[in-house]
Amino acid sequence: MSVLIAVVLTLVLVCGALVVFTGNVQRQAVTLSLYGLLMTLLFVLLSAPDVALSQVVAGTAVVPLMVLLTYRKIRGLR
Amino acid sequence: MSRAVRWWVLGAGTAGVGLVLLLAFLQMPSFGSSHHPYRDAAVPAAVAHGTANVVGSVTFDQRGIDTLGEEAIFFGSVLAVLVLLRPEDEEEPRPEEGSLAPLQSTRLFGYLLLPLSLITGLDIVAHGHVTPGGGFQGGIMLATALHLVYVAGRYRSLEQLRPMPLFESGEAAGVAAFTALGFAGIAVTGSFLANFLPYGTFGQILSAGTVPLLNIAVGVAVGSGGIVLLGQFFTQVFLADREKGSGS
Amino acid sequence: MSVYAYVVAGALLLLGAIGIARSRDLVHAVVCLSISQSGTYVLLLAIGYQDGAPAPVFGSTSAPTTRVVDPVVQALTLTDIVVSATVTALLLALSIQIQKRHGTVDPDELSALEG
Numbered sequence: 001m002s003v004l005i006a007v008v009l010t011l012v013l014v015c016g017a018l019v020v021f022t023g024n025v026q027r028q029a030v031t032l033s034l035y036g037l038l039m040t041l042l043f044v045l046l047s048a049p050d051v052a053l054s055q056v057v058a059g060t061a062v063v064p065l066m067v068l069l070t071y072r073k074i075r076g077l078r
Numbered sequence: 079m080s081r082a083v084r085w086w087v088l089g090a091g092t093a094g095v096g097l098v099l100l101l102a103f104l105q106m107p108s109f110g111s112s113h114h115p116y117r118d119a120a121v122p123a124a125v126a127h128g129t130a131n132v133v134g135s136v137t138f139d140q141r142g143i144d145t146l147g148e149e150a151i152f153f154g155s156v157l158a159v160l161v162l163l164r165p166e167d168e169e170e171p172r173p174e175e176g177s178l179a180p181l182q183s184t185r186l187f188g189y190l191l192l193p194l195s196l197i198t199g200l201d202i203v204a205h206g207h208v209t210p211g212g213g214f215q216g217g218i219m220l221a222t223a224l225h226l227v228y229v230a231g232r233y234r235s236l237e238q239l240r241p242m243p244l245f246e247s248g249e250a251a252g253v254a255a256f257t258a259l260g261f262a263g264i265a266v267t268g269s270f271l272a273n274f275l276p277y278g279t280f281g282q283i284l285s286a287g288t289v290p291l292l293n294i295a296v297g298v299a300v301g302s303g304g305i306v307l308l309g310q311f312f313t314q315v316f317l318a319d320r321e322k323g324s325g326s
Numbered sequence: 327m328s329v330y331a332y333v334v335a336g337a338l339l340l341l342g343a344i345g346i347a348r349s350r351d352l353v354h355a356v357v358c359l360s361i362s363q364s365g366t367y368v369l370l371l372a373i374g375y376q377d378g379a380p381a382p383v384f385g386s387t388s389a390p391t392t393r394v395v396d397p398v399v400q401a402l403t404l405t406d407i408v409v410s411a412t413v414t415a416l417l418l419a420l421s422i423q424i425q426k427r428h429g430t431v432d433p434d435e436l437s438a439l440e441g
């Protein structure tokens with residue numbers, strides 16, 4: 001296993017912990033987007049370009065956008 | 079159950095599952111080994127069908143029925159979100175407040191990136207059988223590219239560029255086209271989703287039989303479905319309670 | 327060291343579960359579920375990886391060969407990512423409805439099952 005893959009795996013784990021332990025949902029959307037970007041990097045290093053493309057469009061753009069819109073709507077209903 | 083007891087249960091559960099997972103991982107083939115029997119079967123089958131992107135071949139040719147199920151899940155979930163987030167009688171659309179206009183640099187960035195993203199998305203869908211990519215990736219990219227209009231401008235502009243009935247029909251048409259290609263496979267060879275078109279030259283755009291057509295069907299379905307899905311969330315944010323007046 | 331990738335996948339799964347259990351906001355719990363699901367992507371791709379092997383896409387410079395990364399687990403992971411994004415969308419729509427009906431998205435306050 002190359003050093004680069006080991007480093008990116010560690011970064012992914014740390015960023016995952018960061019997303020889980022962020023309390024504010026607005027901040028969580030941003031860290032989730034960063035997490036998606038790190039996962040994309042990991043997938044490229046693991047020779048999986050199809051999966052990396054899928055992750056970058058779904059997990060980095062669409063899901064954080066939906067989380068932000070949901071947060072905005074729920075805050076507006078309070 | 080008090081909170082302290084809940085923490086103990088969580089701790090015990092996590093430790094137990096972690097232990098079981100660790101025992102399983104120690105007996106798996108080591109990371110990076112060269113023993114992959116599925117690959118040894120899938121790659122020759124993809125090359126025999128003239129598909130340069132083996133993952134695309136596995137998705138649309140060798141395991142096409144799974145992709146039909148995945149499209150059905152996507153379709154059903156967009157339908158469910160449409161039902162859940164339909165505006166109720168007490169709600170009416172409220173005007174977007176005259177809040178901050180986007181920065182000039184954001185507008186320039188958005189307007190420059192919009193045609194680039196649209197063309198890249200179309201390219202990824204069309205070349206799904208020769209380069210990494212495919213219907214799903216390109217479709218979602220097209221859906222998010224359209225929303226650059228909202229980022230660089232106003233919600234009104236996005237609403238005008240996004241006639242909802244068109245995209246709702248587009249999603250249904252995509253899934254229907256996928257199923258129709260499956261039944262065409264039955265008509266020609268007797269198997270659902272069989273690859274019945276000529277395989278063409280390996281690595282050219284006219285190759286791999288039905289895989290590019292299935293890619294286009296999935297791209298249309300997922301792109302339209304993504305726009306409808308995001309549209310529901312946007313509509314909700316810009317709704318207000320009729321009695322309360324303006325929203326957030 | 328050869329199990330490190332699998333251990334990271336298992337750790338992501340458990341981190342997501344811990345996040346769901348300790349969250350005070352349904353939307354926060356949905357994001358933690360998304361983290362949990364991404365642990366399975368790492369596991370699947372780690373199973374299919376081979377040291378020094380290129381991606382399973384052939385072009386003008388790479389002739390077809392079986393010395394590539396496993397394509398079947400990549401197809402599985404693609405479906406996994408689609409289903410995960412879809413489930414997240416559905417759960418977010420549900421939490422909007424819960425806020426409208428019950429006035430709160432705190433799981434501790436949503437304990438009563440109403441008929």
